[in-house]
Amino acid sequence: MDRRESLKALAVGSLSVGAILTGCDDKSKVKEDNKKPGGDDADVYGRTPEEKERDKKLKADKYFTDAEMKTITVLTALIIPADEHSGSAADAGVPAFIEFTVKDQPRHQLPLRGGLRWLDVYCLKHYNKPFVDCSKEQQTALLDHIAYPEKATPEFSQGVAFFTLMRNLTATGFYTSELGIKDLGYVGNRPNEWDGVPEDVLKQYGLAYEEKMLPIYLKIEDRGKLMTWED
Amino acid sequence: MALEIKQKGKVYDVCIVGSGAGGGMAAKVLSEAGLKVALLEAGPKYDPADPEQATQLKWPWQSPRRGASTTRPFGDFDAAYGGWEIDGEPYTTKDGTSFDWFRSRMVGGRTNHWGRISLRFGPRDFKHKSVDGHGDDWPISYDDVKPYYDRVDKMIGVFGSKEGIFNEPDGYFLPPPKPRLHELMIKQAGDRLNIPVIPARLSILTRSVNKDRAPCFFCSQCNRGCTVYGDFSSSSCLVKPAMKSGHVDLYTGAMVREVLTDDSGKATGVSYVDKSDLQEYEVKARVVVLAASACESARLLLNSKSPRFSNGLANGSGVVGKYLHDSTGASRGGFIPKLMDRKRYNEDGVGGMHVYIPWWLDNKKLDFARGYHVELGGGMHMPMYGFGFGMERLNGKYGGADGKMKEAGGYGAGLKNDYRRFFGATIGFAGRGECIAREDNYCEIDPSVVDKFGIPVLRFNYTWSEHEINQAKHMQDTFEQLIHEMGGIALGQKAGADTMYGLETPGRIIHEVGTTRMGDDPKRSVVNKFNQAHEVKNLFIVDGGPFVSQADKNPTWTILALSLRASEYIVSELKKQNI
Numbered sequence: 001m002d003r004r005e006s007l008k009a010l011a012v013g014s015l016s017v018g019a020i021l022t023g024c025d026d027k028s029k030v031k032e033d034n035k036k037p038g039g040d041d042a043d044v045y046g047r048t049p050e051e052k053e054r055d056k057k058l059k060a061d062k063y064f065t066d067a068e069m070k071t072i073t074v075l076t077a078l079i080i081p082a083d084e085h086s087g088s089a090a091d092a093g094v095p096a097f098i099e100f101t102v103k104d105q106p107r108h109q110l111p112l113r114g115g116l117r118w119l120d121v122y123c124l125k126h127y128n129k130p131f132v133d134c135s136k137e138q139q140t141a142l143l144d145h146i147a148y149p150e151k152a153t154p155e156f157s158q159g160v161a162f163f164t165l166m167r168n169l170t171a172t173g174f175y176t177s178e179l180g181i182k183d184l185g186y187v188g189n190r191p192n193e194w195d196g197v198p199e200d201v202l203k204q205y206g207l208a209y210e211e212k213m214l215p216i217y218l219k220i221e222d223r224g225k226l227m228t229w230e231d
Numbered sequence: 232m233a234l235e236i237k238q239k240g241k242v243y244d245v246c247i248v249g250s251g252a253g254g255g256m257a258a259k260v261l262s263e264a265g266l267k268v269a270l271l272e273a274g275p276k277y278d279p280a281d282p283e284q285a286t287q288l289k290w291p292w293q294s295p296r297r298g299a300s301t302t303r304p305f306g307d308f309d310a311a312y313g314g315w316e317i318d319g320e321p322y323t324t325k326d327g328t329s330f331d332w333f334r335s336r337m338v339g340g341r342t343n344h345w346g347r348i349s350l351r352f353g354p355r356d357f358k359h360k361s362v363d364g365h366g367d368d369w370p371i372s373y374d375d376v377k378p379y380y381d382r383v384d385k386m387i388g389v390f391g392s393k394e395g396i397f398n399e400p401d402g403y404f405l406p407p408p409k410p411r412l413h414e415l416m417i418k419q420a421g422d423r424l425n426i427p428v429i430p431a432r433l434s435i436l437t438r439s440v441n442k443d444r445a446p447c448f449f450c451s452q453c454n455r456g457c458t459v460y461g462d463f464s465s466s467s468c469l470v471k472p473a474m475k476s477g478h479v480d481l482y483t484g485a486m487v488r489e490v491l492t493d494d495s496g497k498a499t500g501v502s503y504v505d506k507s508d509l510q511e512y513e514v515k516a517r518v519v520v521l522a523a524s525a526c527e528s529a530r531l532l533l534n535s536k537s538p539r540f541s542n543g544l545a546n547g548s549g550v551v552g553k554y555l556h557d558s559t560g561a562s563r564g565g566f567i568p569k570l571m572d573r574k575r576y577n578e579d580g581v582g583g584m585h586v587y588i589p590w591w592l593d594n595k596k597l598d599f600a601r602g603y604h605v606e607l608g609g610g611m612h613m614p615m616y617g618f619g620f621g622m623e624r625l626n627g628k629y630g631g632a633d634g635k636m637k638e639a640g641g642y643g644a645g646l647k648n649d650y651r652r653f654f655g656a657t658i659g660f661a662g663r664g665e666c667i668a669r670e671d672n673y674c675e676i677d678p679s680v681v682d683k684f685g686i687p688v689l690r691f692n693y694t695w696s697e698h699e700i701n702q703a704k705h706m707q708d709t710f711e712q713l714i715h716e717m718g719g720i721a722l723g724q725k726a727g728a729d730t731m732y733g734l735e736t737p738g739r740i741i742h743e744v745g746t747t748r749m750g751d752d753p754k755r756s757v758v759n760k761f762n763q764a765h766e767v768k769n770l771f772i773v774d775g776g777p778f779v780s781q782a783d784k785n786p787t788w789t790i791l792a793l794s795l796r797a798s799e800y801i802v803s804e805l806k807k808q809n810i
Contacts, residue, residue: 045293046286048275048312051302055295079642100295140643148640149623164623167642171619171650176291176298181614184654188579189288189613191448196409201574207415216392216430218406218437223446227438229385229403 058103064113070132071116072098072166078143079170086183094173101169108165115162122159195220236502239512240480243269245801246500246516248487248531251340252787253773253794254522255469260798261520262478266805269514270470271485271503273523274312274336277343277466279456286310286455291615299616304333306615310456310464311335311344319683323690330555330674330691331738332526338483339466340524341741342787344454346583347462348606349389349434349788351380353398356782363600365667365698369779370751370760373400379792387463387791388440390581391432399589405437407585408449411578413570413609413658414586420716421588426709431587434463434788443472451612453582462582482514486684489535490519490544490770498544498770504684518769518801518810521747522794525775526555526674529746530689532757533676543676545764548754551747553673555693556781558742559603559664560735561703564722565714568629570656578610578655590783599701602783603664605709611655619650626653628720657722660713662706665783666699668745672737693737703732742786747776762797769810773797 047055064072073095080089102108120130122142127134131142146152146159147167174180196217202208209217244266247254258270279285286308291297294307301307304314313335322332335341354373360366377400384403391404407430410418414428421428435453436446444467445459453462460467473479484506491499491513500515521528529552535544543551590602626649627639637645677690707726714721726733737743750756753765758777764770773794775786782789804810 044282045289045308046284054302059295080647081643083644083647097295097297101299104296104299104301143642147642148638150627150639163642164640167622167640167646168620171622172297172614172616175614175618175650176616178290178292181290184614184651185575186611186613186654187575188577188611189290189450189452190577191450192577192579194408194449194578194580197412197415197578198574198576201412201576202415204574205412205416205569207412207419209409209415213392213430216406217409218390222406222438225438226442227388227405227440 058100061103062099063102063109064099067130067132068113068116069095069099071119071130072112074132074139075166076170076173078139079167080174087179089170089174092174092177092179094170094177097173097177098169101173108169111162111165115159115165118158118162193220193223234511236511236513239482239514240269241267243267243480243514243516244805245269245518245520246271246514247520247522248501249273249340249522249524249527249774250338250470250481251335251465251522251524251774252342252469252790253775254520255339255342255465255473256791256794257520257522257773257798258473258479259469260795261801262473262476264802266478266802268473268479269482269516270473270479271482271487271501271514272336272338273486273506274338274340274483276481276483277310277312277337277339277456278471279310279343279464279467280458280460284456285458287452287458288450289455291613297616305344305454308452308455309344310454311341312337320688321680321682322688323677323680325690325692328691328693329736329738330693331736332689332691332743333738333741334524334527337466338470338481339464342463342465343456345741345787346606346785347433347435347453348583348587348785349432349463350604350784351400351402351792352376352782352784352789353400355398356780356784359601359780359782363594365600366780367668367748367750367755370749370756375760376789376792376796379796380788383788383791383795385440387434387468388436388438388444389432389434389788390430390437392430394429396427396589402432404432405440407431408437408581410585411580411610412573413567414584414607416567416717417607417658417713418586420713424712424716425591426588426713427591428586428588431584433581433583435581435583436461437581444468447581449577449580451579451582485512486686487523487531488684488686490521490531491515492535492537492540492544492767494539496539496767498767518771518805520798520801521770521772521776522774525744525746525778526689528772528774528776529674530676530687532747534687540766545747545757545766545770547766548757550755550757552675552689553670554668554745554748554779555672555674555691555743556666556668556745557737558740558781558783558785559666559695559699559702560661560740561706561726561733562659562661563707563710563714563725563733564657564659565710565717565719566625566628566653566657566722567717567719568656569718571629571652572632573611573655575611579613580610584608597701597705599698599705600667601665601698601702603662603702603706604783605706606661606663607658608661609655609658622646622649622653624722658714658717658719660710662703662709663740663742663783663785664699664702664706665781667696668748668780669696674746691738695731695734695737700731700734703734704728707732742775742781744775744778744781744786747772748779749777750779761800762793763800771797771801
């Protein structure tokens with residue numbers, strides 16, 4: 001989708017104007033700064049003037065209603081809950097990321113809005129209340145029908161499609177957050193001296209660097225020396 | 232305000248259009264020879280070290296879209312401005328064919344984000360018609376270009392290893408980095424399958440080649456542009472030193488409209504529209520060098536019509552725009568169960584693969600004429616938008632730590648643990664092969680469409696032949712063999728005949744060349760063996776346009792070598808007063 005088309009779609013999406021996001025229930029412990037998707041004015045990340053303008057506009061718009069945000073918050077925390085290692089997706093600000101993403105990629109708007117409605121209608125029929133007001137047992141009973149694509153029965157296929165998208169966006173939002181990257185154990189994105197696979201890892205896999213290649217590979221202590229060649 | 236054409240600056244010795252690999256090299260060589268140079272670039276200034284423009288070492292959460300490719304085709308942190316579509320600058324296609332054209336309007340052009348894969352063409356690559364009867368031979372041989380490759384190696388820096396493979400010539404290499412874990416596994420599988428897996432050849436400084444550029448610090452982000460200039464981009468390694476000479480005037484936001492000529496048929500400069508004030512300007516020069524990219528330079532020539540050059544400038548042959556060819560591309564991913572639950576360590580490495588697979592077979596025994604090389608991916612990368620997508624296609628395929636199979640998909644603590652367990656356990660293979668140049672693959676001027684500056688746009692016509700389709704089939708078989716040999720599971724469905732074996736849309740590999748090809752015969756080529764237009768002695772083309780064939784290699788190193796060679800020829804011809 002080109003930019004003009006996505007901006008057009010965005011204008012349609014922004015009809016749903018509501019109050020400031022308050023849809024975080026007590027259990028999700030959303031911190032103040034996690035209500036933002038990231039990339040704030042203080043975060044310079046190499047934008048062109050046109051890109052800055054677009055980011056600003058997307059952030060100023062609002063797509064999801066407060067009620068929808070509340071459901072999204074509950075869902076993300078069910079998909080990636082807090083455990084002994086780290087907090088939940090809701091703790092990591094994933095709902096705000098999803099709100100930004102549907103404005104940035106409007107093709108996700110309808111599937112998410114419609115899917116949230118599908119979820120609520122199912123709960124109204126079976127439990128007489130919307131998803132967020134259901135008990136955790138009722139909520140997970142429904143998720144068990146839609147979270148496993150290969151065993152889900154046909155009457156839940158729309159729910160499966162919605163939940164798969166929610167799981168994808170939740171996982172991506174969580175593991176690209178500071179909290180999620182720490183949880184994952186990714187330790188790069190900093191100046192480093194790559195000197196090959198650690199010895200214990202080589203041993204674990206029964207691998208070794210070839211003897212004949214060792215003189216050819218970079219010796220890390222040479223890294224700072226200007227290269228010269230013998231002709 | 233009335234529209235008028237203003238002249239900009241003095242009369243230059245040389246006017247260069249485009250600041251990518253070819254234009255950057257020309258600017259450096261010509262300015263260092265003391266010539267006064269006007270360097271015109273259609274986009275803005277760019278310096279990867281400028282804090283306002285830098286994206287290196289940013290975290291995904293610093294982008295509200297977490298690096299998604301909504302505004303930049305290769306993600307929010309990629310250095311390339313522009314992309315497949317540029318607002319107000321369309322292109323069209325013909326007869327239901329497809330061609331995707333990537334344009335990067337900025338100082339340094341597409342060298343700002345490329346893969347830094349820097350392969351020399353081999354002896355066979357320059358004379359492939361003599362080998363298999365297809366396409367045409369170049370008017371020059373590997374021996375003609377070798378001294379220039381040697382100098383590019385030393386000037387810019389490329390790591391690699393001396394392998395002594397006939398058609399993969401060795402160069403003056405920097406030491407290569409040690410392979411990563413999955414790369415050692417691929418090497419092991421390759422050894423068993425008789426597929427060579429050798430150190431990659433990337434223009435990244437494992438050691439410095441001069442005092443202006445620091446060595447790589449292994450953040451794996453070359454495509455973001457390097458703040459210490461530890462990799463090659465034309466902006467930091469060529470344009471920057473050229474500017475230091477004091478002989479170069481850089482015109483940014485200068486969208487060149489046409490090459491101007493006088494009554495004698497000599498080029499006198501170019502006309503351009505300045506994007507900042509939308510006024511029309513001219514730059515006059517004794518020599519004009521086109522380096523706007525293969526297709527953009529062809530467009531310029533075709534749009535530079537005059538009574539003398541009614542078919543477009545330097546196009547008496549009618550060859551301008553023809554013989555357009557891009558590399559073939561097909562890919563496949565694999566999941567390697569033994570890489571689950573990996574120990575964590577920083578394996579970012581350089582910005583690309585540490586090993587690769589050069590072409591290794593004899594085409595005489597195959598049903599396609601030209602080869603391909605294989606690029607490898609994998610490892611514990613920094614998560615970006617898209618990380619974790621499709622877990623439901625993965626976590627039902629393999630048992631947990633307890634050996635029990637799980638139901639695919641899910642939610643909750645078990646799912647959260649799966650993301651950790653599968654981190655760094657997938658690999659990818661991408662084949663990049665040679666497409667045979669054909670007259671009927673071309674770009675031409677669309678008779679009815681102009682861009683927002685009123686410049687007629689390109690219309691593409693491009694199809695793959697059986698040679699490329701059969702080559703892609705072979706790639707798919709190779710990928711599967713390698714994945715299985717590693718004890719892995721190939722992901723997704725194997726691409727079949729219905730999708731031309733996953734062959735990418737032409738243009739997609741961004742190696743398009745051939746539109747102003749070189750040759751000794753002015754009736755069948757646009758430039759001579761020194762990249763000089765047959766019909767206009769003071770007009771040169773130093774981008775990928777002059778390529779007769781593109782080999783199964785990435786074109787940049789050859790563009791650099793030929794631009795260096797052509798630029799020195801310009802200096803010597805000017806001295807001899809031949810132009």
